[in-house]
Amino acid sequence: MSLLYNSDIHLGSSLSVIEILAVVILKFKRDEPYEDKDWLILSKGHAAPALYAILAEKGVISIDELWKIQDISSILQGHPEVFIPGVDMSTGSLGQGLSFGVGIAKGIKMSQGDGRVYVIMGDGEQDEGQVWEAATHAVSMELNNLISIIDVNGYQLDGTTEEIKPKHYLPKVWEDIGWNVLYCDGHDISSISYAISSSINSRKPTIIFAKTVRGKGLPSIENTKKQRVISNDAEE
Amino acid sequence: MQKSKAFSSMRETFGRKISELGDEYKNLLVVTADVGESTKAIYFKEKFPNRYFNVGISEQHLIDFAAGLATTGKLPVVTGFAMFLMRAWEQIRNTICRMNLNVKIVATHSGYSDNNDGSSHQSLEDIALMRVLPRMKIIVPADSLEVKRSLPVILNEPGPIYYRIGRDYSPPITQGILNHFKVGEATILKDGSDITIIGAGIVLWDAIKSAKRLEQMNISAAVINMSTIKPIDEKAIESYARKTGRVITVEEHNVLGGLGSAVSEVIVKKYPVPMKMIGANDFGRSARSQRELLDYYKINDKSIINASLELLRLRY
Numbered sequence: 001m002s003l004l005y006n007s008d009i010h011l012g013s014s015l016s017v018i019e020i021l022a023v024v025i026l027k028f029k030r031d032e033p034y035e036d037k038d039w040l041i042l043s044k045g046h047a048a049p050a051l052y053a054i055l056a057e058k059g060v061i062s063i064d065e066l067w068k069i070q071d072i073s074s075i076l077q078g079h080p081e082v083f084i085p086g087v088d089m090s091t092g093s094l095g096q097g098l099s100f101g102v103g104i105a106k107g108i109k110m111s112q113g114d115g116r117v118y119v120i121m122g123d124g125e126q127d128e129g130q131v132w133e134a135a136t137h138a139v140s141m142e143l144n145n146l147i148s149i150i151d152v153n154g155y156q157l158d159g160t161t162e163e164i165k166p167k168h169y170l171p172k173v174w175e176d177i178g179w180n181v182l183y184c185d186g187h188d189i190s191s192i193s194y195a196i197s198s199s200i201n202s203r204k205p206t207i208i209f210a211k212t213v214r215g216k217g218l219p220s221i222e223n224t225k226k227q228r229v230i231s232n233d234a235e236e
Numbered sequence: 237m238q239k240s241k242a243f244s245s246m247r248e249t250f251g252r253k254i255s256e257l258g259d260e261y262k263n264l265l266v267v268t269a270d271v272g273e274s275t276k277a278i279y280f281k282e283k284f285p286n287r288y289f290n291v292g293i294s295e296q297h298l299i300d301f302a303a304g305l306a307t308t309g310k311l312p313v314v315t316g317f318a319m320f321l322m323r324a325w326e327q328i329r330n331t332i333c334r335m336n337l338n339v340k341i342v343a344t345h346s347g348y349s350d351n352n353d354g355s356s357h358q359s360l361e362d363i364a365l366m367r368v369l370p371r372m373k374i375i376v377p378a379d380s381l382e383v384k385r386s387l388p389v390i391l392n393e394p395g396p397i398y399y400r401i402g403r404d405y406s407p408p409i410t411q412g413i414l415n416h417f418k419v420g421e422a423t424i425l426k427d428g429s430d431i432t433i434i435g436a437g438i439v440l441w442d443a444i445k446s447a448k449r450l451e452q453m454n455i456s457a458a459v460i461n462m463s464t465i466k467p468i469d470e471k472a473i474e475s476y477a478r479k480t481g482r483v484i485t486v487e488e489h490n491v492l493g494g495l496g497s498a499v500s501e502v503i504v505k506k507y508p509v510p511m512k513m514i515g516a517n518d519f520g521r522s523a524r525s526q527r528e529l530l531d532y533y534k535i536n537d538k539s540i541i542n543a544s545l546e547l548l549r550l551r552y
Contacts, residue, residue: 082335089307090334096327099297103304106289111308130327133294137301 009069009078011227014050016153016186016212017120021047021054023192024118024149025086036114039104041089043097044122044151045079051087052076060086095128097121098148102138105146105205116200119148124156127165138205139178146205147196151186153214155225171209179207186210246401247344249380251276253387254313254342255283261311261391267291268315269298275315275344295320299327299339306337311391317350318343318359318400325365332396333369340390342399347437347488348529349402354522364493366398367466373419374465376400376436376495379409382463385417393419400437402488405526407441410461422469428458431544432476435486436462436495438526439535443486446540457544468498474506482547483511486540488530491515512543 021042029038042051049069056063061076061084068074075084079092089100101119108115125131138146150170154161161167175181180202184195192210199206215221244252258264258280266280267289281288291298295316302312314321321328321343332339343362350357366374375390375397377383383401390397414423425440426447435443440461447457458476462469477483483503485496496513503511514535523529530536 090331093326093330095296096300096331099300099327100304100307100331102297103301103306104308105304106301107305107308107310110286110310113308130294130296130300133292133297134301137291137294137297 009049009227010046011049011218012155012215012221012224013044013122013151013153014047015216015218016214017044017047017151018050018053019187019189020120020149020151020192020210020212021050022057023189023196024120025054025058027193028196029118030115035111038115039088039101039117041097041101041117041119042080042091043119044094044125045091047151048076048078048080051080052084055086058086094122094125095130098131098134098138101146101148102134102141102143105138105143106141108145109143116145116147119146121148121150122156123150123152123154123161123167123170124164126150126167126170127156135174135177135179142203143205144202147199147208148206149208149210151212152209153212154223155214159225174207178204180204182206182208184208184210186212187216244380244406245404246377246380246383246406247274247276247403249383250342250344250387250401251279253384255279257388257391258284258287263309263311264391265289265305265310265312266315267298267302267305267312269293269295269320271316274317275342277315295324296327299324300331302339303327303331303335303337306339307335311338311340313340313342315342315344317357318346318362319350319357322359322362322365328366328372328396329369333371336371336395338394338396340397340399342401344401345403346400347402348520348523348526348533349405351523351526351529355519358520360488360490360516360520361493362398362400363465363487363489363495364497367493367498371395373397373467374400375419375463376465377463378437378440378461379411380406381408381410382414382417385415386463389417389419402438402526405438407438409438409440409444414461417463420464420467420469422472423461423463425459425461426457428456428480430456430480431482431484431547432458432460432480433484433486433540433544434460434462434473434476434495434499436465437488439486439488439530442530442535442537443540446537446544449537449541450544455544455548462495462499465495465498468502470502470506473499473502477503477507477509481509482544483509484514484540484543484547485511486514486535488535489515491517510547512547514539514543
């Protein structure tokens with residue numbers, strides 16, 4: 001519990017995306033054979049604690065290690081690094097995961113592989129111009145093995161996504177570019193699973209808008225900009 | 237010299253050679269951001285249309301797309317104007333270098349070589365930006381012949397490489413002198429005992445010219461081709477600093493952070509001797525030829541001779 005108020009982790013963003021990561025990693029992601037494996041890119045790398053928690057649940061890293069996140073003795077960095085077991089891309093700088101995923105998806109297709117590429121982005125991350133460089137390229141190469149999920153928690157660092165730069169038009173833009181646009185409840189396992197399953201036979205790359213709540217499960221930070229739980233709220 | 241037919245340009249040689257290497261390296265891909273005609277990557281496209289990608293005018297995506305391809309075991313060669321690839325410095329740092337990916341970045345139109353377009357297109361800062369990146373290696377071939385020799389070598393060298401070439405002007409520097417290329421190994425274009433001139437790229441033409449002129453003045457100047465700027469050949473620098481006691485660097489790049497800085501870092505650690513650095517100090521400008529710009533900014537044989545004479549007058 002001390003982790004919740006002592007560490008400088010992005011708790012709100014981790015709690016909004018954790019069910020999405022759980023479904024992708026524990027239910028859909030295939031790790032073998034290597035040439036047909038699926039890839040998971042956490043482009044919103046600041047949600048690393050959620051990724052590590054799910055990788056621990058999967059048994060790839062130890063649960064004890066989770067409590068050492070960001071400690072100088074720990075392998076678990078503030079943002080994902082490929083030297084951490086189970087991590088497919090070093091991230092942390094927003095806007096780069098989709099381009100990397102486009103490269104992997106194309107590489108798989110060129111080798112006639114069967115792997116799928118999951119790229120998880122934030123809604124604030126949609127401000128990055130590079131996302132759109134990648135989005136249009138994915139369509140031109142017909143990468144239907146690429147599935148991107150946007151964690152729509154409604155917040156970015158300095159405020160709500162609507163007040164910083166309106167985002168309500170995003171689904172239409174993705175659709176107009178040529179993506180298969182789907183929606184789900186990002187905290188409902190069956191809703192997330194259904195959306196991902198529906199994407200598998202698409203002829204286009206798929207983007208899933210997963211509606212979430214920032215800080216879900218911790219009332220003192222839920223649906224706020226707050227990242228940390230203060231000690232008085234530790235009972236949560 | 238600018239339009240000489242005897243020696244093709246480095247970009248032309250790159251385009252032809254990479255197309256040839258495509259037969260041998262089946263996983264070799266060429267990726268560019270809408271400058272395939274300019275970088276001559278177009279020759280590879282003509283031969284291997286399915287292994288060539290134009291991602292559109294999007295350099296940041298270009299770098300991360302190549303990083304993804306490399307992750308699946310492909311060998312992507314990224315081509316673009318040196319200046320505009322710097323727009324993706326952060327992608328090069330945070331994805332390619334952090335993950336130590338096997339991506340080769342061939343940066344064309346470096347230095348003043350995009351003479352007509354002016355300062356927006358000229359790249360005089362790229363070596364400095366690449367040098368500070370952990371795991372990145374930097375190669376600056378002297379001429380088209382060295383492009384031919386070094387391209388197959390860098391394809392076999394694991395990890396990220398920044399490979400810097402110019403547009404058209406490519407005087408014959410290594411012809412008849414060199415026949416091998418090794419990453420991290422400097423080569424001696426001319427031996428000497430009074431002063432050492434270290435250069436990289438086309439400026440070595442002026443270095444050789446100045447060494448010949450100095451010879452007539454009874455000054456024996458060595459000329460070293462430092463075609464690998466990182467990892468730099470510390471042994472060669474130290475041994476020539478000991479042998480000649482004076483070092484001049486010449487580069488088509490800002491004097492801050494480039495070859496001169498790299499050489500001086502070795503000199504101060506291994507064997508301090510007086511040095512002079514010749515290179516750019518500001519942004520460039522438009523001109524009818526690259527040669528004109530090199531002379532205008534005094535990155536030429538006259539400057540090397542003057543610097544040599546000044547160093548020889550020094551007592552220490």
